[in-house]
Amino acid sequence: AARNRKRLNRQPHKNRTGLNTMKNQTTIQKRLFSFRDEAYKDFNKKLIPTVDEDTMIGIRMPVLKKFAKEFFKTENAQAADFMKNLPHRYFEENNLHAFFIENIKDFDTALFETEKFLPFIDNWATCDSFAPPIFKKHPDAVYKKILEWIRSKHAYTVRYAIGLLLSNYLDELFKPEMLKIVSSVESQEYYVNMMIAWYFSFALIKQYDAAVPYIEKRTMAPFTHNKSIQKALESRRIPDDTKAYLRTLKIKM
Numbered sequence: 439a440a441r442n443r444k445r446l447n448r449q450p451h452k453n454r455t456g457l458n459t460m461k462n463q464t465t466i467q468k469r470l471f472s473f474r475d476e477a478y479k480d481f482n483k484k485l486i487p488t489v490d491e492d493t494m495i496g497i498r499m500p501v502l503k504k505f506a507k508e509f510f511k512t513e514n515a516q517a518a519d520f521m522k523n524l525p526h527r528y529f530e531e532n533n534l535h536a537f538f539i540e541n542i543k544d545f546d547t548a549l550f551e552t553e554k555f556l557p558f559i560d561n562w563a564t565c566d567s568f569a570p571p572i573f574k575k576h577p578d579a580v581y582k583k584i585l586e587w588i589r590s591k592h593a594y595t596v597r598y599a600i601g602l603l604l605s606n607y608l609d610e611l612f613k614p615e616m617l618k619i620v621s622s623v624e625s626q627e628y629y630v631n632m633m634i635a636w637y638f639s640f641a642l643i644k645q646y647d648a649a650v651p652y653i654e655k656r657t658m659a660p661f662t663h664n665k666s667i668q669k670a671l672e673s674r675r676i677p678d679d680t681k682a683y684l685r686t687l688k689i690k691m
Contacts, residue, residue, distance in 0.1 A: 466509075466520055470530050473497045473505065482563075486529075488629075489561045495530045499567070502530060506537035521551060525558050532559065536568035545572045549583065556587065559594040562629045566597075569605055577611050588619060593627040600633045608644045617641060617649055621657045631662045638662075639669030642684070643676060653687050660689045 463471065479496025483489070510517045517538050526532050535555055542548040548570040559565050573580045580602065587599035600623070603616055620637050623630065638658075641649035656663055667684050670676055676684075 465516070466534070467528070467531070469505065469509075470495055470497060470502075470528070470534070473501050486561050486563050489529050489563075493527065493529050495528055497530045497533075499533070502533055503537050506534055507541055510538050510541040521555075524555070529561070529564070532564045533567055536564055540568050540570050542570060543572060545576050545579070548572050549579070553583070556590075556595045556598060557592055559598070561594070562597065562632075565594045565629075566601055569602060573602070574606060577606065581607070581611075585619070588623060593625065593630050596623060596625065596627075596630050597633045600630075600637050604633075604637045604640055608640055612645055612648075614648050617645075617652055621652050624659075631659070632665065634658065634662050635665035635669055638666035639673065642666070642670040643673055646680070653684070656689065660691055664688055664691070 473495075475496045475498060477496075478498055479491070479494050482496065483491040483494055520531075521535055521538055524535075526535060539548060539551045539555065542551060552570065584599045584602055587595050590596050590599075600620055603620060607613070607616055617638075620634055623634055625631060625634075638649060638652065642653070652658070653663065653666065658666070667688055670684060671681050
């Protein structure tokens with residue numbers, strides 16, 4: 439279903455290589471193509487099958503992050519204009535947009551830009567690539583938004599919400615209610631269910647006593663339940679005796 443879901447990004451005008459000719463490219467696109475790495479594109483397209491490979495340039499994440507930070511600092515007005523022009527043509531433009539948001543220092547602006555961008559995310563890699571640092575300074579306000587986003591009909595908005603709960607709310611900001619909220623998400627989307635599994639695997643690492651009843655009571659769909667256990671078993675942070683117990687909780691399919 440995720441593979442066939444209608445994409446929100448415009449398809450580019452193609453030449454024989456499937457990419458825009460240089461004369462049709464924007465200034466930012468020309469900069470992005472200067473970082474192009476064909477070997478990396480060939481590697482990356484296999485990891486992100488929901489993205490049309492003709493919309494991939496092939497840029498390594500550290501290179502793109504460095505460019506985003508420098509460009510946002512020196513060409514802020516141009517970066518702001520870029521963020522207004524949605525949808526983007528290329529996978530890397532979406533990632534660049536995400537990294538621009540990470541560089542925003544004002545909380546209200548970062549939240550506004552995140553919420554505006556979420557509906558245009560169409561793959562797990564872009565979804566998981568950003569979490570504005572300023573969000574950690576306003577956990578209550580962000581949590582309220584998470585409670586809205588997790589009820590979205592858009593799969594990657596839901597995945598993003600769960601991802602924030604994983605990264606920012608499993609330590610001192612943890613609340614037991616969060617486990618119930620995540621376990622209650624019902625979706626046919628593979629990439630939503632995988633994020634639920636990742637969340638519970640980390641919850642078993644960081645908040646075991648609160649999380650394990652959800653596994654014992656089989657509150658999630660069999661696929662998500664078993665994936666949660668599988669990912670937890672792969673962690674070196676869970677003791678062997680605990681892993682042995684978790685193995686007994688797997689659902690036979």
